[in-house]
Amino acid sequence: MPLKLFNTLGRELQEFRPLVPGKVGLYGCGPTVYKYAHLGNMRPYVVHDVLVRFLRSLGYEVTHVMNVTDVGHLSDDADEGEDKMVKSAEELHKGVLEIAAFYTEAFFRDTQRLNVARPTVVCPATAHIPEMIELVRRLEAKGYTYSAGGNLYFDVSKFPRYGELARIDLDELKAGARVELDPNKKHHADFVLWFTKSKFEGQALTWDSPWGRGYPGWHLECSAMSMKYLGESFDIHAGGIEHIPIHHTNEIAQSEAATGKKWVNYWIHNEWLTLGKLKMSKSSGETLTVQTLVDRGYDPLDYRYFLLGSHYRSQAAFTWEALDGARAALAGLRERVLALRDKAAAPVPADALGAAAKARLDAFRAAMEDDLSTPRALAELWGLLKDGAVPPGEALGAALEMDAVLGLALASFERKAAAVDPALAAKVDALVAARAEAKKAKDFARADALRAEIAGLGVELRDSPSGTTWTLSGRAP
RNA sequence: GGCGCCGUACCCAAGUGGUAAGGGGGAGGUCUGCAAAACCUUCAUGCAUCGGUUCAAUUCCGAUCGGCGCCUCCA
Numbered sequence: 001m002p003l004k005l006f007n008t009l010g011r012e013l014q015e016f017r018p019l020v021p022g023k024v025g026l027y028g029c030g031p032t033v034y035k036y037a038h039l040g041n042m043r044p045y046v047v048h049d050v051l052v053r054f055l056r057s058l059g060y061e062v063t064h065v066m067n068v069t070d071v072g073h074l075s076d077d078a079d080e081g082e083d084k085m086v087k088s089a090e091e092l093h094k095g096v097l098e099i100a101a102f103y104t105e106a107f108f109r110d111t112q113r114l115n116v117a118r119p120t121v122v123c124p125a126t127a128h129i130p131e132m133i134e135l136v137r138r139l140e141a142k143g144y145t146y147s148a149g150g151n152l153y154f155d156v157s158k159f160p161r162y163g164e165l166a167r168i169d170l171d172e173l174k175a176g177a178r179v180e181l182d183p184n185k186k187h188h189a190d191f192v193l194w195f196t197k198s199k200f201e202g203q204a205l206t207w208d209s210p211w212g213r214g215y216p217g218w219h220l221e222c223s224a225m226s227m228k229y230l231g232e233s234f235d236i237h238a239g240g241i242e243h244i245p246i247h248h249t250n251e252i253a254q255s256e257a258a259t260g261k262k263w264v265n266y267w268i269h270n271e272w273l274t275l276g277k278l279k280m281s282k283s284s285g286e287t288l289t290v291q292t293l294v295d296r297g298y299d300p301l302d303y304r305y306f307l308l309g310s311h312y313r314s315q316a317a318f319t320w321e322a323l324d325g326a327r328a329a330l331a332g333l334r335e336r337v338l339a340l341r342d343k344a345a346a347p348v349p350a351d352a353l354g355a356a357a358k359a360r361l362d363a364f365r366a367a368m369e370d371d372l373s374t375p376r377a378l379a380e381l382w383g384l385l386k387d388g389a390v391p392p393g394e395a396l397g398a399a400l401e402m403d404a405v406l407g408l409a410l411a412s413f414e415r416k417a418a419a420v421d422p423a424l425a426a427k428v429d430a431l432v433a434a435r436a437e438a439k440k441a442k443d444f445a446r447a448d449a450l451r452a453e454i455a456g457l458g459v460e461l462r463d464s465p466s467g468t469t470w471t472l473s474g475r476a477p
Numbered sequence: 478g479g480c481g482c483c484g485u486a487c488c489c490a491a492g493u494g495g496u497a498a499g500g501g502g503g504a505g506g507u508c509u510g511c512a513a514a515a516c517c518u519u520c521a522u523g524c525a526u527c528g529g530u531u532c533a534a535u536u537c538c539g540a541u542c543g544g545c546g547c548c549u550c551c552a
Contacts, residue, residue: 037552040552219550242552310491314491332500379500447510451512
């Protein structure tokens with residue numbers, strides 16, 4: 001079965017065919033680095049990671065490019081458009097690039113904790129200003145631009161296919177419905193390619209250009225950098241669904257106007273994480289980050305499992321209860337895989353699996369080929385692990401094969417007794433020994449009292465024929 | 478005003494024109510000194526509501542109610 005992806009361009013499931021056989025160029029919208037990324041921000045990176053992992057498991061050589069937006073951001077509407085980088089810098093009394101470096105580092109720390117592989121190329125916008133200027137020069141040479149009020153604009157009327165991705169009809173667009181109109185624009189959908197004048201004061205970073213000292217328009221970086229690293233046409237562009245009407249629409253216009261070629265073949269857009277009453281978005285309330293989860297005693301991979309439990313094109317409803325469910329499920333997967341590792345000498349390689357295991361692995365792949373249906377893929381993983389007809393070595397081999405795509409780190413998981421505070425460990429070990437004595441003496445009342453005492457330390461006991469083992473309970477005491 | 482999404486059991490969540498995956502959780506059981514773990518059984522004649530199309534709809538169409546997103550550089 002071929003891989004099918006839902007292409008926003010066309011709004012249908014399409015068979016994936018790369019431009020160059022065996023190779024895939026993928027551009028994923030990266031972070032804006034003026035604050036910590038919250039859990040909602042992290043969803044697309046997990047989605048992109050799963051896509052990349054799956055493509056690689058199918059044998060493709062994937063070049064994954066991700067931008068880091070470290071220039072030019074408005075703050076939200078409450079501030080009437082103060083530059084976000086500038087605002088953060090002022091708040092923290094630091095330079096803009098210093099802020100960007102700080103949050104970039106924080107971002108990659110978080111993605112790493114979510115087991116998101118680092119993209120092949122990570123490109124900061126500020127390091128690619130010459131490429132952006134060059135792109136604007138090409139647009140200017142072809143007559144797609146005009147200048148007004150000190151800024152250079154893209155003229156959407158010159159690009160007939162404008163809005164194809166978002167299915168926007170320029171004549172129907174209601175001008176100024178929510179935003180104050182820029183009087184310099186000929187059409188309100190026109191957008192700035194290069195600023196020398198802005199209603200936003202205090203732009204910290206400016207560059208010389210043929211149009212004067214200033215800074216690039218906000219859509220330029222993705223066009224310029226993707227083409228630099230992936231060529232003027234490439235396979236997949238992925239990002240959040242909110243980018244369809246403006247950001248990606250404008251990227252397409254300026255890219256294809258410049259090159260005269262089709263820019264991107266497949267557009268993949270993920271839906272948002274919704275929070276119900278928790279509200280963590282821009283304006284108010286608590287911002288939930290990966291660090292928040294760690295502080296509350298969760299493994300970041302619990303969140304990854306939670307995300308995989310819903311399809312990337314569906315809104316995912318985050319609740320603590322749902323996250324607890326994901327944590328319990330992931331713990332169950334780990335237990336089963338650990339048990340298999342105890343039973344099996346070694347994982348059987350994918351090409352040596354018996355019929356039952358192979359059928360499970362095939363079903364897993366079929367689910368993933370159907371527009372990356374991770375919920376069904378997870379169900380197939382569970383089916384495999386519960387299938388008594390599959391020998392342990394084969395179950396382990398197939399499970400690890402699946403996890404290479406899911407990225408739940410099942411292969412490397414170890415029981416975390418070693419990570420326990422040594423003082424606590426010594427105390428628990430002593431209590432366990434005392435309880436063993438009591439049990440030996442058939443003093444079950446004392447044994448149960450000791451069990452209760454141990455439980456009070458946040459530790460769970462497990463008796464087995466070969467002795468008693470213990471682990472920390474799920475939640476921190 | 479425009480564009481778009483969703484409403485499936487206690488929770489999260491797949492899915493299909495032919496009779497509801499998976500996980501969490503609950504209940505019962507086996508096992509266990511007691512637990513835990515594991516294993517077994519079980520928990521929606523039902524998929525927001527009302528109409529329509531159809532031999533057949535949760536799945537298609539329409540309306541209604543409810544929730545959400547984007548239209549500003551939020552992922």
